[in-house]
Amino acid sequence: MRYKILTAAFAAAVSSPFAAPASAADLEVAHWWTSGGEAAAVAELAKAFDATGNKWVDAAIAGAGNTARPIMVSRITGGDPMAAFQFNTGRQAEELIEAGLLRDLTDVATKENWAQVIRPASLLEGCTVDGKIYCVVVNIHSWQWLWLSNKAFADAGVPVPTNWDEFVAAAPALEAAGKIPLAIGGQPWQTTGAFNVLIPAIAGKDVFLKVYKDHDAEAAAGPEIAKVFKAADDARRMSAKSNVQDWNQATNLVITGQAGGQIMGDWAQGEFQVAGQVAGKDYTCLPGLGVNELISTGGDSFYFPKLDDPEKTAAQDVLASTMLSPTTQVAFNLKKGSVPVRGDVDLAAANDCMKKGLEILASGNIIPDTNQLNTEDTNNQLNDLFVEFFKTPTLTPEEAQKRFAAIIAAAD
Amino acid sequence: MSRPKQLFRNLNAKIASIPMILTAVVIFVGGTAWTVVHSFTNSRLLPRLNFIGLAQYERLWTTPRWLISIENLLIYGSLSLIFSLLVGFILAALLDQKIRFEDTFRTIFLYPFALSFVVTGLVWQWLLNPDFGVQSVVRSMGWESFTFNPLYDKDLVIYGILFAGLWQGTGLVMCLMLAGLRGIDEDVWKAARVDGIPMWKTYLFIVIPMMRPVFVTTLVIIASGVVRVYDLVVAQTSGGPALASEVPAKYVYDYMFAAQNLGQGFAASTMMLLTVAIIIVPWAYLEFGRRR
Numbered sequence: 001m002r003y004k005i006l007t008a009a010f011a012a013a014v015s016s017p018f019a020a021p022a023s024a025a026d027l028e029v030a031h032w033w034t035s036g037g038e039a040a041a042v043a044e045l046a047k048a049f050d051a052t053g054n055k056w057v058d059a060a061i062a063g064a065g066n067t068a069r070p071i072m073v074s075r076i077t078g079g080d081p082m083a084a085f086q087f088n089t090g091r092q093a094e095e096l097i098e099a100g101l102l103r104d105l106t107d108v109a110t111k112e113n114w115a116q117v118i119r120p121a122s123l124l125e126g127c128t129v130d131g132k133i134y135c136v137v138v139n140i141h142s143w144q145w146l147w148l149s150n151k152a153f154a155d156a157g158v159p160v161p162t163n164w165d166e167f168v169a170a171a172p173a174l175e176a177a178g179k180i181p182l183a184i185g186g187q188p189w190q191t192t193g194a195f196n197v198l199i200p201a202i203a204g205k206d207v208f209l210k211v212y213k214d215h216d217a218e219a220a221a222g223p224e225i226a227k228v229f230k231a232a233d234d235a236r237r238m239s240a241k242s243n244v245q246d247w248n249q250a251t252n253l254v255i256t257g258q259a260g261g262q263i264m265g266d267w268a269q270g271e272f273q274v275a276g277q278v279a280g281k282d283y284t285c286l287p288g289l290g291v292n293e294l295i296s297t298g299g300d301s302f303y304f305p306k307l308d309d310p311e312k313t314a315a316q317d318v319l320a321s322t323m324l325s326p327t328t329q330v331a332f333n334l335k336k337g338s339v340p341v342r343g344d345v346d347l348a349a350a351n352d353c354m355k356k357g358l359e360i361l362a363s364g365n366i367i368p369d370t371n372q373l374n375t376e377d378t379n380n381q382l383n384d385l386f387v388e389f390f391k392t393p394t395l396t397p398e399e400a401q402k403r404f405a406a407i408i409a410a411a412d
Numbered sequence: 413m414s415r416p417k418q419l420f421r422n423l424n425a426k427i428a429s430i431p432m433i434l435t436a437v438v439i440f441v442g443g444t445a446w447t448v449v450h451s452f453t454n455s456r457l458l459p460r461l462n463f464i465g466l467a468q469y470e471r472l473w474t475t476p477r478w479l480i481s482i483e484n485l486l487i488y489g490s491l492s493l494i495f496s497l498l499v500g501f502i503l504a505a506l507l508d509q510k511i512r513f514e515d516t517f518r519t520i521f522l523y524p525f526a527l528s529f530v531v532t533g534l535v536w537q538w539l540l541n542p543d544f545g546v547q548s549v550v551r552s553m554g555w556e557s558f559t560f561n562p563l564y565d566k567d568l569v570i571y572g573i574l575f576a577g578l579w580q581g582t583g584l585v586m587c588l589m590l591a592g593l594r595g596i597d598e599d600v601w602k603a604a605r606v607d608g609i610p611m612w613k614t615y616l617f618i619v620i621p622m623m624r625p626v627f628v629t630t631l632v633i634i635a636s637g638v639v640r641v642y643d644l645v646v647a648q649t650s651g652g653p654a655l656a657s658e659v660p661a662k663y664v665y666d667y668m669f670a671a672q673n674l675g676q677g678f679a680a681s682t683m684m685l686l687t688v689a690i691i692i693v694p695w696a697y698l699e700f701g702r703r704r
Contacts, residue, residue, distance in 0.1 A: 070669030073457065095457035095672070186652055243564065377456065380671035384477045384655060391566070391654030403476070410471070 024054040025315035027083035029302075030075075032061050032068035035248045037270020041336035045138075048328040054315045064187065064247075069376075076101055081305030083312055084319055089126050089137055089301045090371030096303070097129050103304040108317050109133040112324065119343040120297055120361070126372050127301060135301040136320045138329075139338035142295035142357060143265045143369070144197050146286040147272070151257035152179050163290030164201060164231070167261060171238045174260045181238035183250040183259035184390065188383035190247055191390040194263040195232050195382075196370050201289040202228045205367055212373040217409035221401065229397035229404075235263070236390050254283065263289070265298075269337030269353055278351075285353040287360060295360050298369025299338060378411040444685065451678035459674055468679035478680065481658045484570050488659070489638040492577055496634055497627070499578070500585030505615060507586070508593045518590070522583035529580065533647025536576035537563065563649055566656040573648055573657055580644075581637065585630055592626030593619065628695060635691045639684060660684050 027049075033042045039060075046056035059082060061068035069092065072085045076096060087093050096102050109115070118124050118137060127135040146167065153160045153170065156177035161167040171181040184190055200208040203224040210219040219225065242259065244250050251271045253259035262268065269285075277283055288294050302323060304316045322328055329340040334349055339357055347358065360366070370379065385407065389400045454464045472478050503521060507514055524532065539545045542561045550558040562572035596619055604614040620627070642661035645651060651658045660680060668677030 066670045069672075073669070073672075077458065092672075099458055375456070375672070377667075377671045377673040377676070380666065380673075381475075384475075387652075388476065388654045391652075391656075 024052075025083075025309070025312045026055040026057050027312060027315050027319055028057040028059050029084045029086075029319075030059040030061060030068070030072050030082045031086035031300075032063065032065055033086070034060050034062040035246075035271065036274040037267065037335065037337060040274065041270065041332050044331040044335055045323060045328065048322050048325070048331070049319055052318050052322060054318060064189070066189065076305050081307065083307060083316060084302050084304050086300050086302055087135075088369070088371040089123065089135075089297075089299045090369060090373075091375055092371065093135070093301075093303050094129075094375075097134050101305055102134050103306050103313070103316065104132045105134060105136065105304065105317075105320055106132045108320050112321055114324065117324070117342045117344060119341070120364075120366060122366075122368060122372075123297060123299070123341055135303045136323050137299060137301045137341045138323050139299045139333050139336055140297050140341055140361070141265050141267060141299040141338045141369075142287070143193055143298065144200065144288045144295050145266055145268070145353075146261055146263055146289045147251070147254050147268050148261040148284040148286065149254045149257045149259065150282055150284060152177075152254070152260045155179065155257065156260075160284050161286075161290070163286065165291075167289075168231075168234050168238070170260070171234075179257075180241045180253060180259040181261070182235055183242045183244070183253040183262045184235075184239040185247045185250040186243070186245045186387075187247065188387040189379075190250070190264070191386040192379065192382045193265070194235060195228070195386050197263050197289065198228050198231050198235070199225070200294055200367055201291045202231050204292065205294060205365075208367055211408055212370055213368070215408050215411045217405050220408040221405035225404070226397070226401060229401050232386075232389065232400075233397045236393070239390065240393075266337050266339075266353070266357060269351075270335060271337075273335075273337065273351075279353045285356065287356055293360055294365040294367055295357055296367045296369045297361075298371055299341070374411060378407065381407045447678050448682050448685075451675060451682045453675050455674040455678070457672040457674070464675075468675045469683075471676065472679050472683065477655050477658055478660070478663055480655050481660045481663050484657060484659055485638070485641075487570050488574050488577070488641065489635070491571075491574055492581070492638055493631065493634055495574075495578055496582045496585045497630065499582050500630075501589045503582070503586040504589035504593055507590055518587070521586050524580045525583045527580065529641075529643040530647045532576050532580045533573075533644045536572070536579070537648045540572050564653055566653055569649055569653065569657045573645060576648060577641065577644055581634065585634065588626060588630050588633075589623075592623040595626075596622055625699075628699060632692065632695050636688060639688050639691070660687075 029046075031042060033039060042058070042060070046058060049056045061071055065088060069087065072082070072087075073096070075081060076085075081101070093102065114124060114133065115121075123137045123140070124133065127133050127137060146164065148160055148167070150160055152174060156170070156173045156179060158170045158173045161170055167181075174181045184194060196212075199211065207219060207222075207224045210216045211225065238260075242250060242253065244253065247264060247268070248271055250259070250262050251264060251268045252275075254262045255272060255275045255277060272279070272283055279285060302320070304320065307313055307316070323332075324342070326342060326345045329342050330345050330347065330349070333340045337354070339354065339361060340347070347354070350358065374382075382404075385400065385403050389395050450459050450461075451468055452465060453460060453462050454467070455462070507517060511517070527535075540561075540563045542548065542559075542564065547558060547560045550560070562568040600618060600622070601614070604618060609618075640661050641659055642665065645657055645659050645662055649657045651662055661684065664677050664680045664684065666677075667673050667680065671677075
């Protein structure tokens, strides 16, 4: 499957030069959106860009960011850049910008007044280096969601929980009914993500910021984080039987009622939508695990490498403004399950879960995403720690916390 | 006076080999030196010459994942050396008994070697998958409680990978051994038979010592393959469950590219180079040093 998509992507990239219209340009856009909901969302961007007379050449790289990013970076540093590429909003492109490989978009940004329309303002800060803007933020994704299958709880004969503690308490009943209480895929970033969601929910926003923003090793070794590790220990027991790899396979366990719930970002919403499920009726979403209602403002951004061809450079500007136009923002984000970055768009079509997210966003109870705070190096070390923790019942929470504190102490 | 003559002797051949010499010096030696130098820096996504001493190595040797990788490499390496030599030699000795259909058997045994490690890994991932591999076949035949699930067991997973590696590589070892056996003079066998020495003793005390060069070459081929094992693990388990089947080459890749920390990846690859050097240098000394 993976190879099929790759081959298709390559085929698309290779065949594109021959289909070029005379005046407009073909832009190759690289991203890692390949699941059902994601592919539907990216098709909206492509449609909007094609409508401007240019051509979107899709270069999807399957296998999530950790697989796709090295491929994109090696193409850019190797002197064969694509016209645009997706990274997570945050520090991932830091060095590419410093090395002068990416285009400065400040002109487009001032012309279209991004500073006014993009909210929260912290999103644009992530794109800004030395006062210049280098990326287009296309959406806001938050990690802090617990997705619950109403069917699984009905089968187990317990009410659908309203917070994390009730969920932990309901786990034995779910297990007795032959369900996996908590679905977590085997990919390392999923376990790290789940832990990072537990931090603000259990220990609060301030501890989260102390650990990840100030990289305060003492806080990381402190009693608040010890509580988080205890909760992670519960999560470990509840997820012991989930033996799927990809996040959407884990989501599918929740959709089909084989698992009670999943801690996953709001992109999981797209999967429920593709499966025709209705929020509140078929599934329930608890932002901040129902304990501490806040969301993080991560997401995806598009960056534009410097190109020699002036026609393509002009088309890059068109693409940048297309991605931020109100209509594209609504169409794209509804499919993607994320929140638009513009505050001035009409979201009447949003479902219950998305409305909850919008309310929290408006209330200002937000935290930065770990991608905005940590380097990829730190994130990878955390991945190594948590994937081992979640799969090794003999690794005690205390020992894991010691390692966690060491990683935070070394982070920059 | 004779020196310049030496230099210009066979000039055409020397000119013709310049591209290869350049490739070897610039790409292999130069690239290696560049990597080693940058392993002492704090390079992240892009290489930078900002030296930080041995910090990358200190971090490397306190990282649990690297230690697991080294342990796995030792298990995988020593067992695959022992078993591929043993099985390869026994198969070769059996084929050497002037049996019928020797060509057919040789082809069958060598065939897995024609497959890449990626294909090998995927095939064995499926065979060892509990839901549609060996376990489900045995269960469908009526033995319901049969459990055979090495790839999802942290303690067994490295042996599951070892098995796939042996299946792929033993055929080549067998062919090398067979070539070595064919190189033994028929008269040696005749003499042993006249003296009434049993066959196993002839193999053990006469033939094997005579095959020493073949053994050494085979050993180096297997060992260098072991150090760089990567694709097999990626295809079969991608390092899981948890970190139980991680190997050093995968650590290098993950930290160089996914973690955007070139310095750490270079430090790890320098350690791998050191391992290979430890294997190759004594061998080169034994093989080429003696002749002078």
